[in-house]
Amino acid sequence: MKMMATIHWVAWDKVIASKKEGGLGVGSVRAANLSLLSKWTWRVKTERESLWSKVISGIHNLYKKSFSNLAKKTYGGVWSNAMKARVDIKEIGIDVDSFFICRIGDGKSTMFWKDNWTGNRPLQIQFPGIFDISNQKNSMVKDRIGTQGYIGNLKRKPRTDQEKDETQQIKNLCSSYTLNQENDRWIFKTAKDDDFQVNHIRHLIDSKISCPSVGKIVWCNLVPLEVTCFAWRAYHRRIPSAAGLVNRGIPIPSTQCQICNEESEDVDHLLLKCRTAQEIWKKIFLWCGLSDQNLSNIQNFLDYEASWGD
Numbered sequence: 532m533k534m535m536a537t538i539h540w541v542a543w544d545k546v547i548a549s550k551k552e553g554g555l556g557v558g559s560v561r562a563a564n565l566s567l568l569s570k571w572t573w574r575v576k577t578e579r580e581s582l583w584s585k586v587i588s589g590i591h592n593l594y595k596k597s598f599s600n601l602a603k604k605t606y607g608g609v610w611s612n613a614m615k616a617r618v619d620i621k622e623i624g625i626d627v628d629s630f631f632i633c634r635i636g637d638g639k640s641t642m643f644w645k646d647n648w649t650g651n652r653p654l655q656i657q658f659p660g661i662f663d664i665s666n667q668k669n670s671m672v673k674d675r676i677g678t679q680g681y682i683g684n685l686k687r688k689p690r691t692d693q694e695k696d697e698t699q700q701i702k703n704l705c706s707s708y709t710l711n712q713e714n715d716r717w718i719f720k721t722a723k724d725d726d727f728q729v730n731h732i733r734h735l736i737d738s739k740i741s742c743p744s745v746g747k748i749v750w751c752n753l754v755p756l757e758v759t760c761f762a763w764r765a766y767h768r769r770i771p772s773a774a775g776l777v778n779r780g781i782p783i784p785s786t787q788c789q790i791c792n793e794e795s796e797d798v799d800h801l802l803l804k805c806r807t808a809q810e811i812w813k814k815i816f817l818w819c820g821l822s823d824q825n826l827s828n829i830q831n832f833l834d835y836e837a838s839w840g841d
């Protein structure tokens with residue numbers, strides 16, 4: 532069978548970039564995979580009564596581990612893939628844990644120092660001085676908040692100004708919480724229904740690993756997708772103009788424009804500058820009741836297009 536060589540006109544990172552960043556918004560398989568895997572940590576925390584969660588937590592001793600402590604590459608078995616994904620996402624520069632926040636009920640399943648339940652960051656990060664001299668670094672919230680507020684358990688009395696100041700802040704903070712009979716409940720901060728948003732994480736990953744672009748392509752539902760995609764490719768200079776083909780090593784006799792024979796046929800010439808193209812644009816502008824524009828390149832054209840309706 533004869534193999535047909537295919538020209539890859541657009542780099543993959545430009546294709547997977549979000550529309551906001553000038554891509555096609557296709558999204559990478561890697562991002563989809565990582566975000567789906569990262570949901571397993573969320574599930575093991577939020578579905579703790581289910582059998583699978585109990586089995587996984589039992590095997591890997593996850594009951595007294597904060598979300599952030601779950602991200603390790605050392606786990607074995609099926610759980611290792613989910614945990615490696617979390618490490619990979621962290622290395623990309625996304626802190627998935629920062630989206631998880633616990634609404635305190637009875638305080639039995641939330642780690643006082645290590646889980647994220649107040650102030651957007653775990654208390655061990657907010658109050659490192661007191662955490663250092665704390666006796667029970669794996670305390671649960673129920674161990675540290677009583678009817679009288681904060682229950683300290685320190686190796687020694689706070690000495691430095693920082694330690695004294697932090698103690699006061701923790702006391703103030705704990706006094707605003709009253710434990711009740713309900714279970715603690717994890718919520719995903721940006722979601723309306725509090726549940727984990729795979730797509731949200733996927734887009735974040737894509738935005739980090741894809742190459743941002745500066746195109747101003749208007750993704751309007753009234754314009755057929757093929758047309759917008761063609762404009763997007765033209766913006767990236769990735770349509771088979773004569774000059775484009777030669778750039779990719781395709782032997783053609785001449786790059787001169789076959790219509791006017793005046794200039795090299797690159798994207799700007801083919802679509803805007805060629806006399807024939809200009810005649811067509813004149814008629815289109817007249818038809819649309821727009822003043823004639825001298826658009827010399829695709830960037831100008833798309834900027835002009837983006838300004839319609841302003």
Ligand SMILES: [Zn+2]
Nearest residue numbers: 788790791805
């Ligand atoms: Zn021409």
